[in-house]
Amino acid sequence: NNVGFAPQNGSSAIQPASFSGSSDATLGRHLARRLVQIGVNDVFSVPGDFNLTLLDHLIAEPGLKNIGCCNELNAGYAADGYARARGVGACVVTFTVGGLSIINAIAGAYSESLPVICVVGGPNTNDYGTNRILHHTIGLSDFTQELRCFRTVTCYQAVVNHLEDAHEQIDRAISTALKESKPVYISISCNLPGIPHPTFSREPIPFVLSPKLSNKVGLDAAVEATTAFLHKAVKPVMIAGRKLRVAQACDAFVELADACGYPFAVMPSAKGLVPETHAHFIGTYWGAVSTTFCAEIVESADAYIFAGPNFNDYSSVGYSLLLKKEKAIIVQPDRVVVANGPAFGCVLMKDFLRALSKKLNRNTTAYENYHRIYVPNGMPLKCEPDEPLRVNILFQHIQNMISGNTAVIAETGDSWFNCQKLKLPEGCGYEFQMQYGSIGWSVGATLGYAQSAPEKRVIACIGDGSFQMTAQDVSTMLRCEHKTIIFLINNGGYTIEVEIHDGPYNVIKNWNYTGLVDAIHNGEGNCWTTKVQCENELIQAIEKAVGEKKDCLCFIEVIVHKDDTSKELLEWGSRVSAANS
Numbered sequence: 001n002n003v004g005f006a007p008q009n010g011s012s013a014i015q016p017a018s019f020s021g022s023s024d025a026t027l028g029r030h031l032a033r034r035l036v037q038i039g040v041n042d043v044f045s046v047p048g049d050f051n052l053t054l055l056d057h058l059i060a061e062p063g064l065k066n067i068g069c070c071n072e073l074n075a076g077y078a079a080d081g082y083a084r085a086r087g088v089g090a091c092v093v094t095f096t097v098g099g100l101s102i103i104n105a106i107a108g109a110y111s112e113s114l115p116v117i118c119v120v121g122g123p124n125t126n127d128y129g130t131n132r133i134l135h136h137t138i139g140l141s142d143f144t145q146e147l148r149c150f151r152t153v154t155c156y157q158a159v160v161n162h163l164e165d166a167h168e169q170i171d172r173a174i175s176t177a178l179k180e181s182k183p184v185y186i187s188i189s190c191n192l193p194g195i196p197h198p199t200f201s202r203e204p205i206p207f208v209l210s211p212k213l214s215n216k217v218g219l220d221a222a223v224e225a226t227t228a229f230l231h232k233a234v235k236p237v238m239i240a241g242r243k244l245r246v247a248q249a250c251d252a253f254v255e256l257a258d259a260c261g262y263p264f265a266v267m268p269s270a271k272g273l274v275p276e277t278h279a280h281f282i283g284t285y286w287g288a289v290s291t292t293f294c295a296e297i298v299e300s301a302d303a304y305i306f307a308g309p310n311f312n313d314y315s316s317v318g319y320s321l322l323l324k325k326e327k328a329i330i331v332q333p334d335r336v337v338v339a340n341g342p343a344f345g346c347v348l349m350k351d352f353l354r355a356l357s358k359k360l361n362r363n364t365t366a367y368e369n370y371h372r373i374y375v376p377n378g379m380p381l382k383c384e385p386d387e388p389l390r391v392n393i394l395f396q397h398i399q400n401m402i403s404g405n406t407a408v409i410a411e412t413g414d415s416w417f418n419c420q421k422l423k424l425p426e427g428c429g430y431e432f433q434m435q436y437g438s439i440g441w442s443v444g445a446t447l448g449y450a451q452s453a454p455e456k457r458v459i460a461c462i463g464d465g466s467f468q469m470t471a472q473d474v475s476t477m478l479r480c481e482h483k484t485i486i487f488l489i490n491n492g493g494y495t496i497e498v499e500i501h502d503g504p505y506n507v508i509k510n511w512n513y514t515g516l517v518d519a520i521h522n523g524e525g526n527c528w529t530t531k532v533q534c535e536n537e538l539i540q541a542i543e544k545a546v547g548e549k550k551d552c553l554c555f556i557e558v559i560v561h562k563d564d565t566s567k568e569l570l571e572w573g574s575r576v577s578a579a580n581s
């Protein structure tokens with residue numbers, strides 16, 4: 001009813017009369033202090049008039065940096081990449097235009113169980129309860145549209161439009177993100193961040209999240225049932241799934257392998273979570289596109305322990321895995337199912353794996369049997385020096401670049417399959433977004449990961465189609481002085497889609513990618529670009545990237561033939577296609 005008129009209760013009305021606290025006893029500083037406390041030292045943002053004051057208060061906090069991104073989608077992907085390296089990430093955007101732009105990245109973070117704190121500058125407190133129409137909305141006087149969208153991709157939503165409960169709302173949102181390991185949404189009215197309030201007048205006491213506990217009775221019963229089952233097995237095997245990370249059970253998985261002596265594989269999305277240099281490691285289990293012999297070993301085992309698996313149409317290669325539930329122990333973050341029997345609930349994966357490692361007899365024959373299977377390292381046929389470069393040669397060279405001081409980011413596309421075959425040295429990071437598979441993710445994620453883990457040199461493998469989605473934020477990598485190496489694999493199209501179902505829509509417009517990155521560089525920051533078409537040029541480029549240009553962002557465009565795909569993609573594509581039709 002106040003449409004077009006100044007509010008009768010201006011923003012000063014929300015300031016408590018009795019409190020004239022210090023300038024950092026504010027909501028904005030409280031949020032900033034909380035972020036720093038939980039390990040966030042960088043927020044990825046795009047400013048807008050609803051979040052400007054909030055940003056002022058965030059950057060006033062020592063230990064918190066603002067990383068301005070080119071768009072919200074990339075800011076969200078960057079927070080995702082940051083959370084992968086550090087355990088938590090944060091982003092700040094503006095009401096609705098920013099919020100709806102970042103939502104795809106937040107959905108991706110949800111799918112990967114990453115705690116990302118997504119903060120949105122929201123409407124002025126005085127606008128709530130009126131029927132005013134605000135800019136940046138679709139023109140209705142309903143302020144809940146953005147909130148309703150975020151409900152489906154976050155585990156908690158806080159709309160902070162009162163100072164009285166702001167402290168509680170912010171704390172509850174952040175602690176929920178950490179407890180559930182999922183993104184949360186916090187909307188903060190644009191007129192609140194700078195107003196002092198007594199609730200913010202002390203340094204917040206750090207969160208101490210109460211540890212989750214297993215139900216002892218259930219744990220013992222699950223271990224007993226599993227032990228009885230596994231002691232009957234002759235050829236047991238363990239398979240690591242991606243939920244090992246959220247269950248914080250990577251070490252417990254390896255301890256179990258050490259104790260019981262079983263061989264172990266990884267599901268594709270768990271690559272990087274368990275050491276590939278371990279003597280019991282037998283490769284990636286991905287059905288028909290597994291590491292040589294790995295599928296045969298897993299599928300012919302008489303018992304398999306899947307720890308944290310995520311079975312979907314992609315990881316099951318179009319539902320073609322030859323597994324039997326009666327042979328499986330399925331261990332999820334808080335439950336265990338033995339041989340398709342009743343579930344043991346309230347049993348934490350970490351506790352279960354550790355308890356099991358104390359009970360299981362050592363079965364060395366299982367591992368020794370598999371160890372006898374000798375699989376020579378596949379060496380691609382030698383290229384002639386000036387012959388067009390082949391993808392398998394490219395990845396042979398990338399293999400030689402990786403170490404414990406690097407991290408590989410693999411974009412959706414044929415890079416999934418090519419990077420999956422890399423043998424990761426101890427400590428080498430590895431990230432990809434297999435459940436959600438949103439192309440373009442890797443540009444933002446590379447930015448965020450490199451910002452979070454400056455000690456590692458990030459090597460990103462990105463297809464041309466994916467790069468076209470989010471290329472702008474190479475700009476932010478340059479501003480942040482990252483020394484990332486990007487391999488832009490130019491095969492002229494959406495090749496993974498070609499292998500699922502082809503049509504003219506899978507051909508993309510070729511860009512001058514090095515020219516584009518040079519234009520983004522524009523003389524500011526350290527950037528080196530080159531284009532390679534044969535092995536000799538690639539060798540020279542890599543030598544330069546790891547030598548003379550080691551402190552530089554290096555962008556290497558690799559031209560390959562449009563039909564040069566991995567054999568795994570061909571096999572996987574045809575099976576996924578069959579499942580789709």
Ligand code: TPP
Nearest residue numbers: 413414437438439463464465466494495496
């Ligand atoms: N839009 C989004 C946001 N995500 C998607 N996964 C898709 C569309 C469908 N899609 C999956 S992979 C892909 C597309 C369009 C093509 C990737 O092409 P490119 O990056 O060039 O890699 P290549 O397959 O050629 O290795």
